[in-house]
Amino acid sequence: MAIQPTRCSNAALRRATRSVGQLYDDALAPSGLRTTQFGLLGTIRRLGEPTMGELAEAMVMDLSGLAHTLKPLTRDGYVSVVPDPRDRRARRIALTEAGAAKLAEATPLWRTAQDRFDAAFGPERAGLLRDLLHELALPGFRAAFGEDGGVREAASGQGRAG
Numbered sequence: 001m002a003i004q005p006t007r008c009s010n011a012a013l014r015r016a017t018r019s020v021g022q023l024y025d026d027a028l029a030p031s032g033l034r035t036t037q038f039g040l041l042g043t044i045r046r047l048g049e050p051t052m053g054e055l056a057e058a059m060v061m062d063l064s065g066l067a068h069t070l071k072p073l074t075r076d077g078y079v080s081v082v083p084d085p086r087d088r089r090a091r092r093i094a095l096t097e098a099g100a101a102k103l104a105e106a107t108p109l110w111r112t113a114q115d116r117f118d119a120a121f122g123p124e125r126a127g128l129l130r131d132l133l134h135e136l137a138l139p140g141f142r143a144a145f146g147e148d149g150g151v152r153e154a155a156s157g158q159g160r161a162g
Contacts, residue, residue: 013136020117027113031106036069038110041095041103044079049092051084060137078102 006012024035043058056066073079078099084090118126135141
């Protein structure tokens with residue numbers, strides 16, 4: 001059965017994300033990490049010891065989804081939750097030595113998947129796709145989209161031209 005392209009941007013993005021996510025999950029399987037976990041470990045490494053809020057913002061996740069994703073990483077000793085030295089009520093997420101080692105183990109697997117993606121999709125198109133997807137995740141796009149999604153402007157014909 002041939003699936004026809006959809007005109008719904010959300011459906012198209014989710015479908016593509018599931019498809020590519022499965023390919024990356026398969027590539028990372030020997031490490032025992034899923035793509036979301038690998039990305040989270042890498043983001044924690046880049047940010048240092050982010051607060052839950054900082055990490056959620058960087059990952060474009062809500063706090064409950066982030067907490068759910070962190071549970072197995074904490075259980076397996078890859079991350080730890082530490083008190084913020086400036087505000088004892090706040091908690092920071094830290095990459096442990098085991099987490100850094102797991103990230104190092106998984107990185108060549110991810111690199112292979114990344115290279116395969118670029119080869120299959122084309123390096124220029126892959127780079128452009130990453131740039132465009134990055135823009136969609138920025139707060140500025142969310143603000144431009146608006147709380148009502150621009151529905152009132154579009155319905156009245158006052159929306160911006162394309």
